Amino acid sequence: MILTVNGDQVEVPNTVKTIAELLQHFELNNKVVIVEKNAEILEKEKHAETLISDKDKIELVHFVGGG
Amino acid sequence: MIIGAGALGTGSAEMLVRAGIGKITIADRDYVEWSNLQRQQLYTEEEAEQRIPKAVAAKKRLTAINSEVEICCHVMDVSVEEMERLVEGVDLILDASDNFDIRMIINDISQKYQIPWIYSACVGSYGISYTILPGETPCLNCLLEKVPMGGITCDTVGIISPAVQMVLSFQISEALKILVEDRLHLRNKLISFDLWENHQSSINVDKIKREDCPSCGAERSYPYLSFSNQTKTAVLCGRDTVQIRPSQPIDRDLESLDKALSRQLGKVSRNPYLLSFSTAEHRLVIFKDGRVLIHGTKSIPEAKSLYHRYLG
Known part of the structure; x- marks a missing residue:
């Protein structure tokens, strides 16, 4: 499956079916991440149930603490 | 401000x-x-x-x-x-x-x-x-x-x-x-x-x-x-050590922390319960429940500063 993640085309294995699995795939599952799918923001509770499909545009923003 | x-x-x-x-x-x-x-x-x-x-x-x-x-x-x-x-x-x-x-x-x-x-x-x-x-x-x-x-x-x-x-x-x-x-x-x-x-x-x-x-x-x-949601600090008497305790117990992933810290700081030692490493003047011991001991200082601001510098 080909996705556009933060503007780049990325191929992810077909075993990755949901937003939660995608976060795991990118090792972001332990971080606080804001997810936007096809220009629509997703509440955290929906990460596990939201399916992803080919050509989806995903934005992932994670919070960092440095300054 | x-x-x-x-x-x-x-x-x-x-x-x-x-x-x-x-x-x-x-x-x-x-x-x-x-x-x-x-x-x-x-x-x-x-x-x-x-x-x-x-x-x-x-x-x-x-x-x-x-x-x-x-x-x-x-x-x-x-x-x-x-x-x-x-x-x-x-x-x-x-x-x-x-x-x-x-x-x-x-x-x-x-x-x-x-x-x-x-x-x-x-x-x-x-x-x-x-x-x-x-x-x-x-x-x-x-x-x-x-x-x-x-x-x-x-x-x-x-x-x-x-x-x-x-x-x-x-x-x-x-x-x-x-x-x-x-x-x-x-x-x-x-x-x-x-x-x-x-x-x-x-x-x-x-x-x-x-x-x-x-x-x-x-x-x-x-x-x-409110006080209960703040990170707590205490100077441990006579030990030149400050303890920092997160407001809620956390389950720290010592393995990933080990990876992150050893890249930058060299030797990090770890057992299943805690991880420790030294900087030029201090030694930090990080427990799995989130508590951290900072040895080599009695100053709470200095200890907090080191805590956030290495642990975020």
Whole structure:
């Protein structure tokens, strides 16, 4: 499956079916991440149930603490 | 008011002082170290050599830049009590801190006194910023829901100066709009970028505002202003050691922490219960339940500073 993640085309294995699995795939599952799918923001509770499909545009923003 | 006088604090203070802001308050608990000079633009080698407190060094340089601006600098470990005192008469709070403990306090203070604040942070080549307007936008607690457990920090993975400057450009443009009362032009988006990976993203997070948020919702309790939600510190008698305990027990992933720290610091030793490593003058022991012992100091501000430097 080909996705556009933060503007780049990325191929992810077909075993990755949901937003939660995608976060795991990118090792972001332990971080606080804001997810936007096809220009629509997703509440955290929906990460596990939201399916992803080919050509989806995903934005992932994670919070960092440095300054 | 700027909380923190590190990379972001020195940069934002210099921009605002050069712009001729009327009065600026800066608070920081740390002193200048050699490793700061790569990015913390108000400081010099002499100040690192003499370990001058950052707030003192910042005031000296800022006054030399523009003597007409009233500059109040505090060498201070800011927590709830200090923040309640400092915030009087403040129009805008700029986040230039290095940890989420203080950011959650800033967030609750901002909501309690209806003062806008701008969250900003950077690490490596990555940066992020969001302007929080009480009564309008979601607050940091809506966005995060819980305090993120640290991980990477500027001292464990480094930081490049352009990432600092980029975050500053976003933060101070928004600050100027608020200060000249041109709210129509505010960005109203969560912005993030990675200058090395050539990414940038800008998303509208309005939908994330929660009616039941304890910091900004209808029935608010300002949880981070209460003692039980603060990180606790204690000097351990006769041991030249400070213990830092998170407000809630956490299950720290010692294996990932080991990986992150050993890249930067060399030898890290670990058993199933704790991890320990040494810097030039201190030894830090991190327990799986989140407690940290900092050996080699009796100073709580110094211990907190080391804690956030390595653990976020």
